[in-house]
Amino acid sequence: MQKCDVVSRLERRLGRVHARQRIGIEEDHEAQAFGQGLNFFHIENWYLAPSVIRNALRLAGLYQRGCRNASRVELRRNAIASPRLPQPFEGFTILHLSDLHVDMSRPAMEHLVELLHGLEYDICVLTGDYRGKTYGPFKPSLEGVARLRAHLKGPVYGVLGNHDTILMLPDLEDMGIRMLLNEAEPIVRDGRRIHLAGIDDAHFFRVDNIEKAAADIPPDEFAILLSHTPEIYRQAAHAGFDALLAGHTHGGQICLPGSIPITLDSALPRAFGAGRWRYKEMAGYTSVGAGSSVVAVRLNCPPEITLHRLERRKGQ
Numbered sequence: 001m002q003k004c005d006v007v008s009r010l011e012r013r014l015g016r017v018h019a020r021q022r023i024g025i026e027e028d029h030e031a032q033a034f035g036q037g038l039n040f041f042h043i044e045n046w047y048l049a050p051s052v053i054r055n056a057l058r059l060a061g062l063y064q065r066g067c068r069n070a071s072r073v074e075l076r077r078n079a080i081a082s083p084r085l086p087q088p089f090e091g092f093t094i095l096h097l098s099d100l101h102v103d104m105s106r107p108a109m110e111h112l113v114e115l116l117h118g119l120e121y122d123i124c125v126l127t128g129d130y131r132g133k134t135y136g137p138f139k140p141s142l143e144g145v146a147r148l149r150a151h152l153k154g155p156v157y158g159v160l161g162n163h164d165t166i167l168m169l170p171d172l173e174d175m176g177i178r179m180l181l182n183e184a185e186p187i188v189r190d191g192r193r194i195h196l197a198g199i200d201d202a203h204f205f206r207v208d209n210i211e212k213a214a215a216d217i218p219p220d221e222f223a224i225l226l227s228h229t230p231e232i233y234r235q236a237a238h239a240g241f242d243a244l245l246a247g248h249t250h251g252g253q254i255c256l257p258g259s260i261p262i263t264l265d266s267a268l269p270r271a272f273g274a275g276r277w278r279y280k281e282m283a284g285y286t287s288v289g290a291g292s293s294v295v296a297v298r299l300n301c302p303p304e305i306t307l308h309r310l311e312r313r314k315g316q
Contacts (some may be wrong), residue, residue: 007301008241009170014181022166024203050065052182053254053295060186066297073290075115075302078276080243080283081311084222088193089310095121095152096306097291098228098247101163102144105296108303109144112290116151121307123187124152126163126177127247127287128201128228130168138164149175150156157185157196161248162204162229163293186219197241198226203248208232214239231268232300237282244284245308249273251288255300274301288308 010019102109131141149156158177160166172178180198187194195217202208210225210232217223217240225236230246237244251274252261264273271277277284290303 003167003174006167006170007219010166011106013108013169014282015200022200022205022207025207026165029142029205053297063297066295066299069298069302070105070292070296071111072106073111073115073305074084075119075259076304078285078299078305078306078308079283079311080224082218082222082242082283083314084220085310085312086189086194086222086241087251088190088192089194089222092189092194092310093126094224094308094310095244096127096245096285096308097124097290098127098287099129099143099161099250099291099293100148101132101141101289101291101293102128104146104292108291109148112305113148113151115305119180119307121154122157123154123196125226125245126158127157127194127226127245127246127288129163129291129293130161130172130298131163131165132291132293134163134204136137138168142168144177145172145177149177155187157198157226159198159226160201162201164201168183180213182207182212184213184215184223193221195221195223195226196226197223199232200231201228203229210235210239230284231284233268233272233279234282237280240284244282245287246284247287247289249288250293251275251284251286251301251303253288253292253298253301257300259300261301 017111090202117242130145131138158179169179178185182202184197187196195215199208199210199213218241222242224243224245227244227246229248230244233244252264255261261273272286274286274288274310286308288301288304290305292298
């Protein structure tokens with residue numbers, strides 16, 4: 001698809017001003033390592049980062065082990081409990097995939113597909129970062145997502161991450177992925193409904209709009225927010241969301257023993273950097289991701305996919 005055709009589709013999908021603004025922001029900041037987004041330094045944009053990390057791990061004798069670990073994707077399970085959940089949604093299950101970076105590690109994606117076989121779930125959600133780099137070609141990433149999409153069943157929803165360009169949006173939607181860009185979608189079961197909302201990237205391009213995403217959600221109805229980054233947990237909780245599903249942090253990816261992250265590249269409490277957490281009345285879950293960023297290695301932080309089961313009881 002030619003870029004002019006993509007831009008035309010984006011203008012119809014998002015509106016002319018929004019589409020051109022979003023594209024312009026990306027072009028202004030492509031591959032910028034300093035001074036963008038919520039953090040001052042972005043290692044994923046530093047062109048020397050992969051070789052520096054690889055050489056450091058080789059010197060430490062950890063590189064091969066890290067490569068093996070990066071392909072060993074694990075299945076995790078999590079319960080999201082709330083007395084606000086409508087009775088027909090008791091047991092409703094969400095498959096959560098995040099930070100695929102599909103062009104970084106084919107063995108990880110192959111193992112992920114193996115894990116999908118036989119899984120039972122009602123919907124699948126993707127919380128961003130389909131591309132390995134934050135700039136440059138994205139066709140290999142789209143091809144990888146298409147291969148994965150063929151193994152996903154039921155409705156699939158997604159948001160964009162800070163590694164993704166808005167130019168990927170038409171192809172992702174052509175695959176049957178309902179992309180939520182500051183939008184919400186009701187999910188109906190036996191005459192009752194819950195709401196699934198998603199925001200555009202809040203970490204890098206700062207194009208999130210929770211107010212717009214929540215505008216049509218009644219305050220007395222159960223709602224889940226998809227965000228690439230959990231950094232907007234305060235805004236999400238105060239907007240009345242019952243749950244926030246996110247990724248981005250990779251749990252640190254290269255961690256000390258005990259899964260202690262060296263860095264999370266996120267402005268949030270360390271306790272919110274991986275797994276389940278709670279802020280006020282909102283349940284949260286930060287996936288450590290199925291893929292790897294910068295270099296396809298992991299230490300003391302195995303990649304994951306997660307099944308979230310909704311339950312009608314008081315949250316813990």
